[in-house]
Amino acid sequence: MSPEKKGLRRYHKITSEDSAALSAIAGRGNVIAAPEKLLDYGRDETPLLEPRLPELVVKPQTVQTVSALLKYADSKRIPVTTRGGGTGLSGGCVPLHNGIVLSLEKMDRLLEIDHNNFVAVVQPGLQLGKLRDSLEAVGLSYPVALGEMTATVGGSVATNAGGMNAVKYGVTRHHVLGLEAVLANGEIIHTGGRFVKCSSGYDLTQLLVGSEGTLAIITEVTLKLHIKPACREALFIPFHSLQQAIDSVPEILMLGKVPVGLEFMEESILQIAESYTGKKLPYRGYAAFLLVLAEADSQDEIAGYFCDVEAVVRKHGAADALVPPGRLAMKKLLEAREGFYHAIKKFAPMQILDAVVPRSEIARFVADVKKLEPKYGIPVVVYGHAGDGNVHLHPICRDMPYDAWMRKLDSMMKDIYELCGRYGGAVSGEHGIGMDKKAFFNTTGDKVVLKTLKNIKAALDPHCILNPGKIFD
Numbered sequence: 001m002s003p004e005k006k007g008l009r010r011y012h013k014i015t016s017e018d019s020a021a022l023s024a025i026a027g028r029g030n031v032i033a034a035p036e037k038l039l040d041y042g043r044d045e046t047p048l049l050e051p052r053l054p055e056l057v058v059k060p061q062t063v064q065t066v067s068a069l070l071k072y073a074d075s076k077r078i079p080v081t082t083r084g085g086g087t088g089l090s091g092g093c094v095p096l097h098n099g100i101v102l103s104l105e106k107m108d109r110l111l112e113i114d115h116n117n118f119v120a121v122v123q124p125g126l127q128l129g130k131l132r133d134s135l136e137a138v139g140l141s142y143p144v145a146l147g148e149m150t151a152t153v154g155g156s157v158a159t160n161a162g163g164m165n166a167v168k169y170g171v172t173r174h175h176v177l178g179l180e181a182v183l184a185n186g187e188i189i190h191t192g193g194r195f196v197k198c199s200s201g202y203d204l205t206q207l208l209v210g211s212e213g214t215l216a217i218i219t220e221v222t223l224k225l226h227i228k229p230a231c232r233e234a235l236f237i238p239f240h241s242l243q244q245a246i247d248s249v250p251e252i253l254m255l256g257k258v259p260v261g262l263e264f265m266e267e268s269i270l271q272i273a274e275s276y277t278g279k280k281l282p283y284r285g286y287a288a289f290l291l292v293l294a295e296a297d298s299q300d301e302i303a304g305y306f307c308d309v310e311a312v313v314r315k316h317g318a319a320d321a322l323v324p325p326g327r328l329a330m331k332k333l334l335e336a337r338e339g340f341y342h343a344i345k346k347f348a349p350m351q352i353l354d355a356v357v358p359r360s361e362i363a364r365f366v367a368d369v370k371k372l373e374p375k376y377g378i379p380v381v382v383y384g385h386a387g388d389g390n391v392h393l394h395p396i397c398r399d400m401p402y403d404a405w406m407r408k409l410d411s412m413m414k415d416i417y418e419l420c421g422r423y424g425g426a427v428s429g430e431h432g433i434g435m436d437k438k439a440f441f442n443t444t445g446d447k448v449v450l451k452t453l454k455n456i457k458a459a460l461d462p463h464c465i466l467n468p469g470k471i472f473d
């Protein structure tokens with residue numbers, strides 16, 4: 001059957017003429033065609049994903065160049081996959097249909113900090129860690145903190161990234177006030193502005209947030225800022241069961257002060273993290289843990305809050321509640337949490353799912369997932385964001401040949417996503433659908449919603465050149 005009959009589009013292969021034209025648009029020094037350099041742009045951090053090579057990598061430096069590149073690509077039907085930091089966990093920046101990878105690494109400037117309006121205007125290639133450092137130096141903060149701070153502003157906007165501070169501050173979407181973006185036909189749009197209120201027509205800013213490079217290329221972002229908090233502390237709490245830990249969460253959130261983050265983890269992940277970092281963590285022999293992160297104007301305020309939290313968790317069976325003694329102990333604990341992904345990756349071949357369920361359902365959802373372990377003979381390591389229902393699940397390959405594990409993995413993931421749907425959840429809480437979770441998203445999602453999303457895609461990108469094969473086919 002021809003690719004068109006199968007519903008797959010046939011794209012134009014880049015010729016030497018195209019390469020010359022694209023080099024003329026972007027500048028020769030901003031184009032990579034050498035095969036040995038293309039692999040770096042053909043993958044991200046997603047486990048188990050086969051890389052796909054682009055035919056050309058282009059690194060624009062201005063919005064006008066992005067516009068001219070897209071005009072050319074659209075007229076020739078060349079696919080364009082945008083790349084930020086390449087830290088994605090769903091294959092979003094992998095060029096499934098080859099073509100051009102548009103890397104925004106050279107558009108990485110912090111253009112302005114507007115103190116009067118509490119906003120920053122930034123280019124998409126700026127890394128989140130660099131943004132954080134620049135803002136903290138002037139007493140401000142952009143509180144979206146991912147486990148990987150080499151991720152870029154553009155990538156985090158395009159995936160609507162979450163992170164550990166979402167309980168108090170929300171996710172990326174809640175901080176994007178305006179965008180400059182380039183549509184598939186090369187037209188440049190400006191959405192939103194330096195204000196938090198806007199009831200002026202459809203909200204294109206929020207449509208582009210989380211669109212994974214499939215609707216437009218984001219070339220500038222206006223972000224909402226906060227005052228840098230004076231103090232930040234963590235409280236680490238061991239429980240005899242995950243149910244006890246999760247049962248404490250609603251009451252913690254009712255205390256009148258919102259924690260910045262509220263993380264849960266099972267013991268297995270702490271052991272894996274310990275052997276990865278070589279650093280001992282407090283407590284042994286407990287089934288589950290909560291990590292409560294809090295910010296306040298003074299240490300006294302935090303101490304008072306943690307006393308209230310301790311009273312709640314003790315009622316739910318917590319064995320203890322520990323504030324890491326000193327900066328070093330706190331750093332060690334947070335580094336261990338941030339290192340979970342790399343620790344598991346080193347421990348065994350694994351997959352990552354970032355399902356989201358209502359936070360009250362986390363314990364029952366995880367208990368049901370655990371019932372799948374004997375069915376498939378595959379252990380699942382679990383941790384996540386207890387305050388917002390985002391559960392990270394890693395089916396790992398242990399005591400089973402890799403091929404057999406791979407053969408069973410898809411069915412197990414399907415079962416997990418079905419459970420997630422039954423508990424009122426969604427396929428991805430923060431990593432996006434990309435190509436990795438496309439099959440599950442397309443089979444478990446609302447069919448009319450899916451049709452509407454495809455209509456939006458067709459309206460904005462009629463020739464389907466922007467990141468084709470992502471979110472849906």
Ligand SMILES: Cc1cc2nc3c(=O)[nH]c(=O)nc-3n(C[C@H](O)[C@H](O)[C@H](O)COP(=O)(O)OP(=O)(O)OC[C@H]3O[C@@H](n4cnc5c(N)ncnc54)[C@H](O)[C@@H]3O)c2cc1C
Pocket residue numbers: 044045081082083084085086087088089091092093104124145146147148150151152153154155156157158159160161162163164212213214216217218219341342430431434467470
């Ligand atoms: C160790 C580790 C920890 C992580 N922790 C978290 C976490 O706590 N929370 C979380 O949400 N994620 C987390 N992630 C996932 C990842 O960091 C995020 O998805 C991040 O937002 C990706 O940013 P990036 O710049 O690397 O984007 P990329 O991976 O380069 O791209 C991601 C997607 O965005 C699109 N895109 C990139 N730039 C643009 C642009 N300018 N315009 C349009 N589309 C664009 C790409 O086409 C792709 O679809 C983690 C990943 C790792 C490896």
